[in-house]
Amino acid sequence: MSNKPFIRIVNIHKNFGQVQALKGISLDIYSGEILGLLGENGAGKTTLMNILFGLYKPDAGEIYVEGEKKFFRSPSDAIKSGIFMVHQHFKLVKGYTAFENIIMGSEQARKIYSPRWREKLRPLVESMIATYGIRINLDSRVEQLSLGEQQRVEILRALFRGAKLLILDEPTTNISPQDIEILEKILMSLKKAGISIIFVSHKLREVVSISDRIAVLRKGELIKIFRRGEYEERSLLEAMFGNIVEALSDNEYKYSINSHETDREILLELRDLSCDPGDGGVQVRDVNLLIYKGEILGIAGVAGNGQKELAECIIGLRKVLKGSIIAFGEDITHIDHRERMRKGMFYIPEDRLAEGLLPSMSVAENMILGIHRKIFKGFFLDNSKINEMAQKMIETLGIKTSSPLAAAGSLSGGNIQKTLIARAIAAKPKILIAHNITRGLDILTTRSVHRILREMCNEGTAIILISDDLDEVLQISHRVSIIYKGRLSIPIRSEMLDREKAVMLMTGIENT
Amino acid sequence: MGLGESLIKYSVSLLLAFLAAMIIISLSGSDPLSGVASIITIPFSNPDILSLLIQKFSTILLMSLAFSISLKAYRFNVGIEGQFLLGAIGAAVTGILVNAPPILMPTLVLIAGLSLGALWASIPAYLLYKFGVNEIVSTLLMNFISFYLVDLIATGGLRDTAAGHPMTIPIRIEAALPTIVTSPRMSIMPVIAVIMVLGIGLFLYRTVAGYELRASGSNKKASYIYGINVKFWETFSIILGGALAGLAGAMEVSGLHMRLISGMQSNYILVAILAALLARGEPVWLVIASMGISVVEVGSAALQRTSGVPSELGLIIEGVLLLVILTFEIPKFLRRSFVKEVSLR
Numbered sequence: 001m002s003n004k005p006f007i008r009i010v011n012i013h014k015n016f017g018q019v020q021a022l023k024g025i026s027l028d029i030y031s032g033e034i035l036g037l038l039g040e041n042g043a044g045k046t047t048l049m050n051i052l053f054g055l056y057k058p059d060a061g062e063i064y065v066e067g068e069k070k071f072f073r074s075p076s077d078a079i080k081s082g083i084f085m086v087h088q089h090f091k092l093v094k095g096y097t098a099f100e101n102i103i104m105g106s107e108q109a110r111k112i113y114s115p116r117w118r119e120k121l122r123p124l125v126e127s128m129i130a131t132y133g134i135r136i137n138l139d140s141r142v143e144q145l146s147l148g149e150q151q152r153v154e155i156l157r158a159l160f161r162g163a164k165l166l167i168l169d170e171p172t173t174n175i176s177p178q179d180i181e182i183l184e185k186i187l188m189s190l191k192k193a194g195i196s197i198i199f200v201s202h203k204l205r206e207v208v209s210i211s212d213r214i215a216v217l218r219k220g221e222l223i224k225i226f227r228r229g230e231y232e233e234r235s236l237l238e239a240m241f242g243n244i245v246e247a248l249s250d251n252e253y254k255y256s257i258n259s260h261e262t263d264r265e266i267l268l269e270l271r272d273l274s275c276d277p278g279d280g281g282v283q284v285r286d287v288n289l290l291i292y293k294g295e296i297l298g299i300a301g302v303a304g305n306g307q308k309e310l311a312e313c314i315i316g317l318r319k320v321l322k323g324s325i326i327a328f329g330e331d332i333t334h335i336d337h338r339e340r341m342r343k344g345m346f347y348i349p350e351d352r353l354a355e356g357l358l359p360s361m362s363v364a365e366n367m368i369l370g371i372h373r374k375i376f377k378g379f380f381l382d383n384s385k386i387n388e389m390a391q392k393m394i395e396t397l398g399i400k401t402s403s404p405l406a407a408a409g410s411l412s413g414g415n416i417q418k419t420l421i422a423r424a425i426a427a428k429p430k431i432l433i434a435h436n437i438t439r440g441l442d443i444l445t446t447r448s449v450h451r452i453l454r455e456m457c458n459e460g461t462a463i464i465l466i467s468d469d470l471d472e473v474l475q476i477s478h479r480v481s482i483i484y485k486g487r488l489s490i491p492i493r494s495e496m497l498d499r500e501k502a503v504m505l506m507t508g509i510e511n512t
Numbered sequence: 513m514g515l516g517e518s519l520i521k522y523s524v525s526l527l528l529a530f531l532a533a534m535i536i537i538s539l540s541g542s543d544p545l546s547g548v549a550s551i552i553t554i555p556f557s558n559p560d561i562l563s564l565l566i567q568k569f570s571t572i573l574l575m576s577l578a579f580s581i582s583l584k585a586y587r588f589n590v591g592i593e594g595q596f597l598l599g600a601i602g603a604a605v606t607g608i609l610v611n612a613p614p615i616l617m618p619t620l621v622l623i624a625g626l627s628l629g630a631l632w633a634s635i636p637a638y639l640l641y642k643f644g645v646n647e648i649v650s651t652l653l654m655n656f657i658s659f660y661l662v663d664l665i666a667t668g669g670l671r672d673t674a675a676g677h678p679m680t681i682p683i684r685i686e687a688a689l690p691t692i693v694t695s696p697r698m699s700i701m702p703v704i705a706v707i708m709v710l711g712i713g714l715f716l717y718r719t720v721a722g723y724e725l726r727a728s729g730s731n732k733k734a735s736y737i738y739g740i741n742v743k744f745w746e747t748f749s750i751i752l753g754g755a756l757a758g759l760a761g762a763m764e765v766s767g768l769h770m771r772l773i774s775g776m777q778s779n780y781i782l783v784a785i786l787a788a789l790l791a792r793g794e795p796v797w798l799v800i801a802s803m804g805i806s807v808v809e810v811g812s813a814a815l816q817r818t819s820g821v822p823s824e825l826g827l828i829i830e831g832v833l834l835l836v837i838l839t840f841e842i843p844k845f846l847r848r849s850f851v852k853e854v855s856l857r
Contacts, residue, residue, distance in 0.1 A: 317737060338739040347737065355737055358730035369727060370738030376720050383718065423738075 004067070006031045006196055007052070007083075007165060012061035014047055021047045023220045024061070029165065032194040034187060036211030038201065038240060040442035043217040045200050049167050052198075053085040054078040082164035086154045088173055092142045098153045099125060099138035106161050128159060132189050135182075147303075148179025155186065165196045172206050173440070176302040178507055184210055202442060204236065216240055241443070264292040267462040268314070268431050272323035275306075275313035282306035284313060284486040287323070291431070296453060296463045297491060298477030300470045302506055306486035307466045308350060311435050314464070315347040316340045327431065341370065346429035348420055350436040350466075352413075356420045359409030363401050364390030366408040367422045374427075393422040398448065414445040421452060432456065435466040450476050470502055484508050525836040532832040533825055542819045550818070551811035551825075561814065563696040567768055569806040570701035571760050575784035576802055577705075577712055578756035580793035582647075584716060585749035586729035591636060591651025592757040593781035594658030595629040599758025601665055602628030603765040604772035607683025608670055614686035621687050621766045622704075622759060629758015630751050632658065637750040641743055647750060655781075666774045678774035689767035699767030706799070708756060713795035725749055779827070783809060786830050790837065805830060 005028035014022040022044050029035055039045045050056045052063065054072030063070050065081045072078045075085070092101050103109045103121045112120055129136065136145075136152050145153065151171065158166055172180050187197055187210060201207050207214055214226045216239040223239040268291040275284040284306040291297050301307055312318035314325060316337030324333040332340055341347075349355035358366050364386045368375060376382065390404035397418045401411055408419060417437060424432055434453070438446040453476060457463055466483075467473050473480055479491040482505040489505055533551070534544035555565040575592055582589035602624035612620055636650035666678040689699040716722035727735045728745040736742050760780075765772060783805050790805075791797035812826035 315737075337737070341739050349734075349737060354731075355733050356731075358727050358734060360730045361726060365723065365727075369734065369740075372720060372723055373739070379719055379721070381718055381720050381723055 005029060006066060008062075008064040008067075009048075009052065010062045010064070012048065012051060012063075013059045014044075014051060014056065015059055021220050022051075022058075025217075025220075025222050027215055027222060027225075029196050029198065031164070031196055032191050033212045034191055034197045034199055034210055036199045036201070036207035036214040037217065038204065038207050038214055038236070039217035040202060040240060040444070043240075044220040045202075045217055046169060048217070049085060049169060049198065049200055052078065053083060053167060079161065082162060083167070084158035084161070084163040084165065085167040085169065086151065086158065086171065088170040090147070090150045090154050092150055092153060094143050095141065097139050097141050098136055098145065098149075098156075101142060101153055102138075102157045102160050104157075106157075108160070125156070125160060128156065132159065132186060132193065134186055146176070146179070148175040148182065151175060151179070151183065152186065155190075159190075159195075163195065165198065166190065167198045167200065169200045170202075171199065172201065172203060174303065176507060177503055180206065204233070204240075208233065208236070264294065266290050267293050267328065268464075269326040270314070270323070271326065273313065273320065273325065274322040275309050276319035276321050277309065278318065281309050282486045284309045287488050289481070289488065289491070291462045291464060293430075293462055294457050294460045295478045296457050296465050296476055298473035298480045298494065299464065299466045299483050299488065300473040300480060300502060300506060301466075301468070301483035303468045305483050307435060307468075307483055309486070310483065310488075311347065311349075311433050311464075311466055315345060315433055317347075341427075344430035346370070346424050346427045346432050348424055348432070348434045348437050350439070352416055352420055357408055357416055359407065361408060362390075362405045363394070363399070363408050363411065363419055364404035366419050367393055367426060370423060371427045389426065390422075393425070397422060397452070414441045417441060417449070418445070421449060425452065425456065428459075429461055431462045431464070433464045433466070436468060437465075438472060439468065446472070470499070470506065474499065474502070482506050521837065521840045525833050525840070528836050529829045529833040533829045536825055536828055537815075537821050540819075540821045542821055547815060547819065547821060551808060551815055551829075553811075554814040554818075555807050555810040560696045561810065563693070563698045565806055565810045566698065566702050568810055569803055570705040571764055571780060572783055572787060572806055572809075573705045573798060573802040574708060574756055574760035574763070575780050576787035576791070576798050577709055577795065578753040578760065579785050579788040580791070580795070580798060581712060581716075581725075581756065582746075582749040582753045583788055583793040584729045585725050585746050586732065587640075587746050587749055588648045589633065589636075589651050589750045589753045590648055590781070590785070591633060591654050591750075592753060592784060593777050594651070594655040595632050595754040595757035596761040596764075596780060597658040597662050597777055598632040599625035599629035599761030600765045600772050600776060601662060601761075602626075602758065603762035604680050604683060605665070605670070607687035607766060608681060611684075617684065617687040618689050618766060621683070622689075622762050625762020625765070626755045626759045629761060630755035632758070633754020634751045637747040637754075640750070641747040651750070659777075662772065662776075663774050666772055670772075672771065680772040682770045683766060687766055688770060689763065699763075701763050701767045704759070704763060708759070709795050709799060712756075716795065782827070783830065786834055789834060 007029040009025060009027045012022050012025045025044070025048055037045050037049070047056065051058050054075045054077050063072065070077070070081055093104065096104065099122070100118070102125055103118070108121060108124065109117060114120065125138065134152050134156060136149055136156070142150060142153070155166065171183060175183070187199070190197060199207060199211060212228050214236065216223045216226070216236065218240060226236060270287050270289040273284070273287040277283040282305060287310065289297070299307065299310070309318060313320060316332075316335065320333050324331055326332065327340070327345065328343060332343070358369060367390050368386055372381070375385075387404045393399070394401060394404060399411075399415045399418045399422070401415060408416065411419065421437065424434070438449050441449065453463055453465065465473060465477060474494050474497065477494045480494045480497050480502070481491040482489040482502055484506060485508065530548050534548055537547035538544040555561055575596065578592045578595070579589060603621045606624035607617070607621045610620060632654065633651070636645070636647050636654060639645035639650050640647045663678055666680050670680040672679050672681045689701065691697055691699050692703065716726060724735070724740045725745045725748070727740055728742040732742050764776060769776060787798060787801040787805050791801040808829050809826045812821070812829070813823045815821045815825065816823040
């Protein structure tokens, strides 16, 4: 690490309307270091990075690159200064190969006036891959690559254009544990080559394991910078959350298991269930499962192993190819999803914006979707009753909205999720299927969502919690099953399942 | 977006639209300021022109309501023009040929128009429901069929041979809508239009069915997952729109022209869609948008008579207005899609 910083960020301020998103942030980034940027959702991490990448203009403050003051009008200005950002959702062009995506629009490509320009660039790209030890099949088309591989293509694309600083926004959210390991190795070799990396995340464990320094943001302020090996995990948590760390200690948080399966009623049974994979979906096969009243059954797995297909099959949005579904002692295999919901099943889909939210309708109206026919038997809708119900939900769940009449599309991600959960609470379902309901939420919101699930389950709801986050599943489920390539492992009580073993099952190293 | 922000946006748009109008007026050799002033004041200057304004307003309001109802289900019924004409045909044929007790005649005429409009809309609606045929294409194409259908009837057995332009003979005197003002003659058209707006507003915001219709338009997939019959509401919204457009046509026949006239659809489809987009399909705002557009339409037509400024000026003003408002919307849209992860607020 050299003494002169590669980039200096000095006293950056940014307001969005009334909200002070950044309150004077100053930060140095040195060549060849990995800087972790840690903070809850809404702490200002992404805003700060968007300013550094030229997507936003700061209200006040300066950015210096190698001692020279810079104004970034757009990302292309930032790219000229060697700053690259890899977004959480990758921006690759489908239908083109990995190689074509890497060279597309680069300076080098623009300088070659020859029909064989691709072939001329090929050795450059190949030598780059060898230098950094990144393994990738250059001739696969983007859509054939896993998300982890796509991420590597994004990184290569940045390197090919001479990136000196790589900003990775929540790089581990969508990729498998193995891909995370590969990513860490790649980052280490980039670091050796003198490239700086900013690793933006709200996942403590990953940031700690890889960063040389960790900058913690809270509510738009830089709380503290921690150097590797000079801090305790506890002080990091305190910096992130302030004085509430006490309440977050693991023992208190862990769900206590107090009842036994044997004397409980079976609410749902899946018998040799195989689902229609549809167009390009994963084939879920031979699933056998019993779900009891008042339990949380966690299904963990790496995204894209049939979770969505299984959830849709159980709720009735997807056809059953073989086997049967028995709910409340009745065969519901051939009953449509509306009838299943009427009988007491409810679903919180993974994609909350595309499949859950009514963006142009009010928060209150959103909360009654799916149960509106239950609440209002007649022809007319009672708006004051809806708003009253919504007001109660807003208070109990702590949803941040100006009023129950505000458009739901204007809420932030966490509050949208709480709105969808309010629906499930109001529905009082006997069986709830919840898919990735805490993805992208900060720890506090996640925690309150978990508390809600626990309360529902205490009241007798059987919850199928499908999540990509193994720790979440281990933390709050009674029993855990692992899904891998459309097959489910036999559910094991969560306190008996060892994390290592679960990871091996999830990645297919050990058979389900 | 707060109310204040919208107010500013709409005022700026209005200002720019009238600025464009002033440029056109001065290009055609008149005084721009007094030109613009007269567009706004002429429609209110005497009882005759005022009654014309209110008639225009009633039809535009009903037509924009017809478009809005499908807009709320996120369908685009651009066939309101054809549905209007079918409504007019239904009203004229009933008004001429049916001999019912006089007290029933106006109602019968309106019901005939309303049903024929709905029937006409139910063809593309069925195609959408059954085969997923895009309603923008099918409703638009059906407009052309309706033009020739009108000509067929207006030049056929019911033709008024004394008239130089294709039109039918007048409807029976008993079939005419009751009047609220006798001189200048003003039928109950505005009353019907306003009652319809209130009714549809109530339907959309106070009934379970209206909730489901709006939910279908807000997010089709989510609505389907949570048990709403999205396809039904999409279809229904187009047919209901057809009924309203048909009613508008019947109203013009029995409350204004007293006959079916080729070309009576005027440019209603254009200005109605404009009003609906300006009001974002919200019934209450539709009243304001339709009134504004009617003033501009009547005012610019009158300006042509007095100072020779082309009456297309009205369309230019309306067009600029829509363009500016849509432009205001774009940056918001871009912000949303580029930087989704900003979880502030």
